[in-house]
Structures are given as C-alpha cells and as structure tokens.
Amino acid sequence: MKIFLLGGTKDSINIIEFIKNNYDAHILTTTTTEYGAKLAQEGGSDDTIARPLLKDEIKEIxxxxxxxxxxxxxxxxxxxxxxxxxxxxxxxxxxxxRFERPTTNLENIDTSHIHYVNSFDEAGKLIGENFHQGNVLHFAGANTMEEILKYVPVERFYPRILKVESSIEKCKSLNVDPTHIIPMKGAASIEENLDLIEKYNAKVMITKESGDIGGVIEKIEAANEKNVAVIMIQRPKIDELNKNDIVSNLDELDIKLKNFF
Known part of the structure; x- marks a missing residue:
C-alpha cells in the first residue's frame, strides 16, 4: 500500500507510526518545513518532501x-x-x-474569558478596539501575525513560534523585537503558560481552536487563573469536504483503510 500523506502536524506523526506498525505500507509525507519533515522521518515515514507543493505537483507525484x-x-x-x-x-x-482532530470539549471549562472570532483580521480589530492594557501573547503561528499587527502595536506583541528560518524572517519583516520572540517546542503546559503570562505581563492571548492536541485547554486554564482574555479563532468550514471522508481518531482511520484495501 502506497500512501501520500499531507502532514506537518502531531496527528500526522501518530498516523505514520500507526500505519507502519499495522500495515505493509510505503509512506511519502509532505510538510511545509524541514522541521516537519525531520519529525516525519523520525516517526517512520519512508520519504519526505519539505516544501509547499502546488496542486499540479501533488497530482503528478x-x-x-x-x-x-x-x-x-x-x-x-x-x-x-x-x-x-x-x-x-x-x-x-x-x-x-481527511484526518480531522476533534474540536476541544469545553463542557467543564470556565469559558467566560473567551472571545470567539472567525478570522485573524477580526481578532486584531477586537484587540485594537477593546484591549489597551498589557501585552498580547500570540499562540497562533508566524503566518498569522501580520493580520494582528495591523491593529496591535508591535511593542505589545509577543509571538510564540517555531524558531525556524522562515518564522524568524517573518518576525524581522514585521519589526517584531527579537527579545519578544518565544521559542516553541510542542504544546505548553498550564504552568508554562502561567509563566509566560507573568513574564511578559500579558492581558490578552490569541489562539486557534486547534483541538486538545494543540494545548487549547492548557491555554484557557492559565488565562482563567490570571484573568487574561482569550481571543479564539474558530475553525474554517470547508465546503469541499464530504463528511464521509473525515475520520477523527486512529480507530476510524483503521476502519477506512481496511475498507479501501
């Protein structure tokens, strides 16, 4: 079985390990960064491509x-x-x-500090208009910083990013102070988030609704404890997806693969 895997997430590493342990399969994993490709190789992917691919390139491969x-x-x-x-x-x-991690279950969580928005532009506007005190922790990736900085002074902005060249260059191009850059290595614990809030005098935290694997609960819990506002960008809806193609855990993936082969 030959599998073309669009990866770059912790989910994709779990998928690689699961398939290699349970199937006779050759896996090619594509990621947008060298770091992502390295993790895929360590997870057991047979081949990797470490750059964004155009639609025609994917089809050709x-x-x-x-x-x-x-x-x-x-x-x-x-x-x-x-x-x-x-x-x-x-x-x-x-x-x-389509492997889609479940949304975060907030049933037993205090959500009073959360402000839901549908885009980063909307998030930036909300902060610019309503949150004028303290600093802003940006936990939503380097590629989303620009939209926030249209409305938020760069002096108040502290992004937590992977310290890879493309992200560092993005920070430079947006005049983000190098001392404001917080190196990221996986999801942070509640304690780590509390430390960041205190260290950087943060009053606002920006995050995506990226599921439990993205550390969303730990961010909310820390924000609640420190009375920090959480600006949460909700997931985009993708009309092209057929719900029958979506799985949300490895057991469902296993059933799909067995049905196909």
Missing part, C-alpha cells in the same frame, strides 16, 4: 508513483490545502481520507 490513497492530516486551519487535496482525490478518483 500521485500519478507517476502510483499512490493508492491520499491522506490529509494537515492543521484544521490549513483550509486551502484541504480544499486542494479533496479536489485532487476527486479528479484522480483515488481513495481520500
């Missing part, structure tokens, strides 16, 4: 190398690549699986 299935395990907010992968699978008539 799938056709030329006779891949049997396309799995999209990209981030819930990578709407464009999910739209693209769904349309590729349809065009090529190849089995397609």
């Amino acid at each position: 799938i056709i030329n190398e006779n891949f049997d299935v396309l799995i999209d395990a990209t981030h819930p907010f990578a709407a464009h690549i999910t739209q693209t992968s769904a349309s590729i699978a349809k065009e090529l008539e190849i089995p397609f699986i």
Whole structure:
C-alpha cells in the first residue's frame, strides 16, 4: 500500500507510526518545513518532501508513483490545502481520507474569558478596539501575525513560534523585537503558560481552536487563573469536504483503510 500523506502536524506523526506498525505500507509525507519533515522521518515515514507543493505537483507525484490513497492530516486551519487535496482525490478518483482532530470539549471549562472570532483580521480589530492594557501573547503561528499587527502595536506583541528560518524572517519583516520572540517546542503546559503570562505581563492571548492536541485547554486554564482574555479563532468550514471522508481518531482511520484495501 502506497500512501501520500499531507502532514506537518502531531496527528500526522501518530498516523505514520500507526500505519507502519499495522500495515505493509510505503509512506511519502509532505510538510511545509524541514522541521516537519525531520519529525516525519523520525516517526517512520519512508520519504519526505519539505516544501509547499502546488496542486499540479501533488497530482503528478500521485500519478507517476502510483499512490493508492491520499491522506490529509494537515492543521484544521490549513483550509486551502484541504480544499486542494479533496479536489485532487476527486479528479484522480483515488481513495481520500481527511484526518480531522476533534474540536476541544469545553463542557467543564470556565469559558467566560473567551472571545470567539472567525478570522485573524477580526481578532486584531477586537484587540485594537477593546484591549489597551498589557501585552498580547500570540499562540497562533508566524503566518498569522501580520493580520494582528495591523491593529496591535508591535511593542505589545509577543509571538510564540517555531524558531525556524522562515518564522524568524517573518518576525524581522514585521519589526517584531527579537527579545519578544518565544521559542516553541510542542504544546505548553498550564504552568508554562502561567509563566509566560507573568513574564511578559500579558492581558490578552490569541489562539486557534486547534483541538486538545494543540494545548487549547492548557491555554484557557492559565488565562482563567490570571484573568487574561482569550481571543479564539474558530475553525474554517470547508465546503469541499464530504463528511464521509473525515475520520477523527486512529480507530476510524483503521476502519477506512481496511475498507479501501
């Protein structure tokens, strides 16, 4: 079984390990960064591609190398690549699986500090208009900083990012003070988030609704304890997705693969 895996998330590493342990499979994992590719290799991926791919490039690789299935395990907010992968699978008539981590269960969590928005532009406007005290912790990735900084003074802005060249360059281009950059290595614990809030005198925290694996609960709990506002960007809705193609855990993935093969 030859699997083309769109990765770059912790979910994708779990998928690689699961498939390699349970199937006779060759996996090619594509990520947008060298760091993501390194983690995929360590997880057991047979091959990796460490750069963004155009739609035609993905199609060409799938056709030329006779891949049997396309799995999209990209981030819930990578709407464009999910739209693209769904349309590729349809065009090529190849089995397609979208691995979508469940949304965060906030049933027993105090949500009084959360302000829900639908975009980063909306988040920036909300902060610019309503939150004028203290600093802003940005826990939503380097590629989303620009929209926030249209409305928030860079002097108040503290991004937690992967210290990879592309992210550092993005910070430089936006005049983010290097001393404001918080290096990221996986999801932070409640204690780590509390430390960051105190250290940087934060009154606002920006996060995506990225699921439990993205550390959302730990961010909310820390924010509640320190009376910090949480600006939460809700997941984009992707019309191209067929709900029958979506799985949300490894057991469901296993059933899909067994059905296909």
